[in-house]
Amino acid sequence: MTPSRPYKETPSYTATQNACKMCTPLGASLVFQGIEGCVPLLHGSQGCSTYMRRYLISHFKEPVDIASSNFTEETAVFGGGANLKLAIENVARQYAPSMIGIATTCLSETIGDDVQLILNSMDNSINGTALVHVSTPSYSGTHVDGFHGAVAAVVDRFNPAGKKIVYRPKKKKTINLFPGMLSNEDLRHLKDIFEDFHTPVTILPDYSERLEGPSWQEYQAIQKGGTTLSAIEKMNVSVHSMEFGAVLALAAEKGQATAGAILNKRFGVPCTRLPIPIGVKAMDRFLDTLSQISGQPVPERYKKEKWRVVDTYVDGNKYVSKKRALIYGEEDFVVSMAGFLAEVGIIPVLCASGGKSKTFKAALEQTLPENLIDQIIIQNDMDFTCMEETAAGMPEEMRPELIIGNSKGYAMARRLKIPMVRVGFPIHDRVGGSRILHVGYKGAQQLFDTIVNAILTEKQTESRIGYSYM
Amino acid sequence: MTSISVLKQREKQIYQKGKQPFEMECETKSLAGAVSQRACVFCGSRVVLYPIADALHLIHGPIGCASYTWDIRGAQSSGPELHRMSFSTDLSETDIIYGGEKKLKKALLELIEKYSPKAAFIYCTCIVGIIGDDVDAVCRQVEKETNIPVIAVHSEGFKGTKKDGYKAACDALFSLIERNKAPRVTIPDSINILGEFNIGGETWIIKKYYEAMGVKVVSVITGDGRVDEVMQARNAALNVVQCSGSVTHLAKQMEKEYGIPFIRVSYFGIEDTSDALYQVAVHFKKTPEILKKTRELIKKEVKAIVPSLETMKKDLEGKKAAIYVGGAFKAFSLIKALKTLGMEVVLAGSQTGTKEDYEVLRQMCNEGTVILDDSNPLELAKYSVEKDADLFIGGVKERPIAYKMGIGFCDHNHERKIPLVGFEGMVNFAKEVHGTVTSPIWDLVPRRQNPIGKEGAI
Numbered sequence: 001m002t003p004s005r006p007y008k009e010t011p012s013y014t015a016t017q018n019a020c021k022m023c024t025p026l027g028a029s030l031v032f033q034g035i036e037g038c039v040p041l042l043h044g045s046q047g048c049s050t051y052m053r054r055y056l057i058s059h060f061k062e063p064v065d066i067a068s069s070n071f072t073e074e075t076a077v078f079g080g081g082a083n084l085k086l087a088i089e090n091v092a093r094q095y096a097p098s099m100i101g102i103a104t105t106c107l108s109e110t111i112g113d114d115v116q117l118i119l120n121s122m123d124n125s126i127n128g129t130a131l132v133h134v135s136t137p138s139y140s141g142t143h144v145d146g147f148h149g150a151v152a153a154v155v156d157r158f159n160p161a162g163k164k165i166v167y168r169p170k171k172k173k174t175i176n177l178f179p180g181m182l183s184n185e186d187l188r189h190l191k192d193i194f195e196d197f198h199t200p201v202t203i204l205p206d207y208s209e210r211l212e213g214p215s216w217q218e219y220q221a222i223q224k225g226g227t228t229l230s231a232i233e234k235m236n237v238s239v240h241s242m243e244f245g246a247v248l249a250l251a252a253e254k255g256q257a258t259a260g261a262i263l264n265k266r267f268g269v270p271c272t273r274l275p276i277p278i279g280v281k282a283m284d285r286f287l288d289t290l291s292q293i294s295g296q297p298v299p300e301r302y303k304k305e306k307w308r309v310v311d312t313y314v315d316g317n318k319y320v321s322k323k324r325a326l327i328y329g330e331e332d333f334v335v336s337m338a339g340f341l342a343e344v345g346i347i348p349v350l351c352a353s354g355g356k357s358k359t360f361k362a363a364l365e366q367t368l369p370e371n372l373i374d375q376i377i378i379q380n381d382m383d384f385t386c387m388e389e390t391a392a393g394m395p396e397e398m399r400p401e402l403i404i405g406n407s408k409g410y411a412m413a414r415r416l417k418i419p420m421v422r423v424g425f426p427i428h429d430r431v432g433g434s435r436i437l438h439v440g441y442k443g444a445q446q447l448f449d450t451i452v453n454a455i456l457t458e459k460q461t462e463s464r465i466g467y468s469y470m
Numbered sequence: 471m472t473s474i475s476v477l478k479q480r481e482k483q484i485y486q487k488g489k490q491p492f493e494m495e496c497e498t499k500s501l502a503g504a505v506s507q508r509a510c511v512f513c514g515s516r517v518v519l520y521p522i523a524d525a526l527h528l529i530h531g532p533i534g535c536a537s538y539t540w541d542i543r544g545a546q547s548s549g550p551e552l553h554r555m556s557f558s559t560d561l562s563e564t565d566i567i568y569g570g571e572k573k574l575k576k577a578l579l580e581l582i583e584k585y586s587p588k589a590a591f592i593y594c595t596c597i598v599g600i601i602g603d604d605v606d607a608v609c610r611q612v613e614k615e616t617n618i619p620v621i622a623v624h625s626e627g628f629k630g631t632k633k634d635g636y637k638a639a640c641d642a643l644f645s646l647i648e649r650n651k652a653p654r655v656t657i658p659d660s661i662n663i664l665g666e667f668n669i670g671g672e673t674w675i676i677k678k679y680y681e682a683m684g685v686k687v688v689s690v691i692t693g694d695g696r697v698d699e700v701m702q703a704r705n706a707a708l709n710v711v712q713c714s715g716s717v718t719h720l721a722k723q724m725e726k727e728y729g730i731p732f733i734r735v736s737y738f739g740i741e742d743t744s745d746a747l748y749q750v751a752v753h754f755k756k757t758p759e760i761l762k763k764t765r766e767l768i769k770k771e772v773k774a775i776v777p778s779l780e781t782m783k784k785d786l787e788g789k790k791a792a793i794y795v796g797g798a799f800k801a802f803s804l805i806k807a808l809k810t811l812g813m814e815v816v817l818a819g820s821q822t823g824t825k826e827d828y829e830v831l832r833q834m835c836n837e838g839t840v841i842l843d844d845s846n847p848l849e850l851a852k853y854s855v856e857k858d859a860d861l862f863i864g865g866v867k868e869r870p871i872a873y874k875m876g877i878g879f880c881d882h883n884h885e886r887k888i889p890l891v892g893f894e895g896m897v898n899f900a901k902e903v904h905g906t907v908t909s910p911i912w913d914l915v916p917r918r919q920n921p922i923g924k925e926g927a928i
Contacts, residue, residue, distance in 0.1 A: 013577075014573060014576045015557050015560070016536070016557070016558045017581075018540060019533050019536060019537045019556060019558060019560070022538070023533050023534030026534070045510045046506055046508055047509040047627045050513070050867070051509060051538035052538065054538070054866050055538050058866060063870045063874060065505050065847055067503045067504070067505045068505070069502050070503075071627075072629075076628050084502075086502040087502035087503030090504055091503040093475075094503070094504070094505070094846075106531070106534075106561075106566075106595075106597045107627070107628060110600045110601065137532075137563070138533065139562050139565070140562065215874060215915045216876075218473070219848070219852065219871075220874075411541065411554070
């Protein structure tokens with residue numbers, strides 16, 4: 001199936017075939033799962049909630065309750081206000097939540113329900129439960145946009161313009177961290193880092209406990225854990241915000257009201273935007289920034305971790321150098337993952353994403369060395385069928401030898417007969433997907449070991465003699 | 471007891487045998503905010519048509535519906551695997567404003583050209599019903615241009631429940647069957663297998679039985695399905711309907727239009743599988759050979775599996791099970807199969823049961839059994855804990871509820887990879903149940919270490 005087009009020209013079809021993205025409300029639902037006591041509620045058909053629950057459960061393997069306002073034909077004709085109110089009442093009754101996060105769907109957006117107006121009529125709360133709305137029409141953007149949209153909506157709601165700052169704590173200098181879509185293990189590792197820096201942090205969202213908790217003695221309507229509303233309310237008095245994501249940073253530059261931008265504009269909280277700290281170089285940058293902001297030196301253990309991982313890179317350098325990889329997933333994830341691959345000598349020959357930011361390429365250009373950019377294909381708004389055809393159509397000396405990404409790429413990897421390393425979201429054909437560590441030196445170490453071992457496994461399997469020493 | 475309270479509006483959909491008069495409310499739309507385990511109309515249609523492996527399944531709408539249903543089912547194919555692809559028109563904002571018809575047509579023509587499917591199903595999602603795309607008109611045009619059946623499935627998510635989706639799928643299937651203009655010839659001693667989806671290769675197991683009985687299978691709707699085969703369905707002498715909730719509508723249409731009678735069966739468990747095969751044999755009593763072969767087959771198959779079942783039964787005797795499934799018919803079979811293993815059912819529920827279904831369930835269950843219609847995570851957790859279940863049988867959404875409370879789990883939905891039908895399926899089922907129920911890990915979970923209300927509890 002080698003097409004005659006120049007290899008850098010990717011195929012294009014009208015239909016999306018095996019999408020490399022999910023819809024906007026899913027991202028919002030995940031954010032709401034990362035807030036303490038919060039229940040997500042989708043304003044739309046029952047199926048939206050159920051499908052997204054099922055999808056998230058397949059990855060996290062934990063209960064993920066998402067309520068629905070359950071549209072009917074009448075609702076679609078006469079508007080969803082009454083259903084939404086009923087849904088809010090019932091969720092409040094069943095779960096006694098601290099907050100209900102209400103995300104719209106394509107249906108409620110298209111019929112033009114004014115959710116904010118409906119919530120205003122309820123004073124944006126019910127029996128002390130905060131009602132927070134985010135607009136997530138599934139026909140615009142991807143799950144990533146829903147995610148960032150929900151983070152911004154929550155920050156906006158609890159840190160309204162003109163909010164009177166009673167006091168700015170002098171001693172307890174809290175930093176806000178908006179990490180984007182990371183794994184549970186990533187979030188836990190980041191919390192540890194801040195603790196080692198003796199610096200209080202508010203991470204939004206933080207689903208690392210809720211979506212990976214213990215077995216229970218008694219059933220928990222809402223799992224424990226998540227960013228507390230009281231911490232979110234105090235984000236405006238933090239000394240600094242950090243926002244992860246190179247693509248998100250470019251969007252913020254262009255004026256997107258990200259959470260960090262809102263706090264900066266309203267309360268003057270400075271915001272530093274960094275790529276997701278995957279790999280040694282990105283982690284160095286994160287720790288240096290954190291050290292500067294917090295006024296704390298980088299703890300000794302991270303220096304040790306760093307030199308340990310560099311030593312590992314050395315040990316494995318010849319197995320990975322000049323290897324070619326196809327990577328895909330959320331744009332920001334791919335950018336940072338490409339940065340990591342480049343620093344160990346792997347060429348990310350095809351960087352693909354279903355995202356539509358228009359700044360994917362620019363973000364990669366900022367991250368990768370110039371000589372690499374010329375060698376690779378960068379494509380956003382791409383589905384798995386186009387990805388597969390592009391990979392298969394590349395000249396042999398350019399074709400990927402390794403596939404790095406979430407479970408969605410498995411069918412492609414199997415057909416192309418290329419070994420695959422699972423990272424990112426969703427991982428629904430393995431256990432432990434939410435425990436994969438990507439960030440930090442430790443994450444780099446684990447990614448490196450996994451990738452080298454995938455390469456070694458293939459070599460060993462392909463070997464005629466099946467040697468047992470490297 | 472747990473501290474979980476039940477919503478007042480839901481009380482009539484929950485029944486505890488022996489504790490209250492039986493006035494089950496069911497077949498209603500799900501209560502807003504109740505967190506139903508049901509999906510939507512689209513889901514119902516997608517489930518039924520999904521296994522047709524040489525058809526193009528194009529989902530018309532924004533990306534979500536296609537993303538979440540990509541390759542999620544265990545329906546296997548012996549040949550083409552087009553059904554495992556996820557095709558979407560991926561409507562964007564401009565499409566919503568200006569309409570999606572042009573994009574749909576262009577997408578369809580491209581995909582048909584690229585994959586040469588034998589037919590195309592176009593699933594209408596919520597938004598299509600709102601923006602008013604004339605999908606039928608597009609289908610007619612494309613059918614004319616490409617010469618393959620192009621059928622709109624009216625499965626807008628909000629237009630009813632999953633059951634309405636089944637009906638929309640049945641309408642699409644019937645419309646496909648009707649496109650066969652060749653003269654009808656009833657093939658003697660032949661059947662269609664309806665409502666069997668070849669999860670983990672189940673269709674092949676059942677087909678093997680019918681072959682051994684001397685019964686000809688004309689088509690399977692829709693397990694390991696092919697368009698041409700479905701279109702031959704009019705030539706069968708009998709429709710044998712499993713999963714009656716989903717395909718009875720089609721069986722009725724075929725009875726009305728072609729005079730093909732139908733019977734309802736289940737291939738789950740020794741009792742129901744034997745019963746199904748006997749029913750078919752008895753229907754073809756004019757060929758006595760069939761009944762004879764059926765007897766031999768059942769005798770041989772049962773004999774082969776009884777020893778291993780008996781061994782497992784020793785460990786399972788008296789253990790308690792909770793069941794929550796899509797259609798109530800499956801629950802009936804599961805109760806019988808669990809009985810074969812010496813187990814007792816303490817909770818039984820379904821997403822789409824009818825009043826008659828629940829009456830049957832009530833009769834089958836012991837005193838104190840909780841029967842639930844269109845339940846939700848909190849109720850399922852509450853009652854399986856209160857009834858002290860050792861096993862939960864359900865799907866992906868029920869699994870974490872059970873596991874969090876230290877209850878064993880058996881997958882019994884469309885996503886499972888192991889065949890559970892027929893005699894050999896019964897052994898697989900028993901192994902699954904035995905494996906999870908007798909796992910030593912339950913000794914470690916908090917609920918078993920410190921049972922609430924029992925001595926030594928903290």
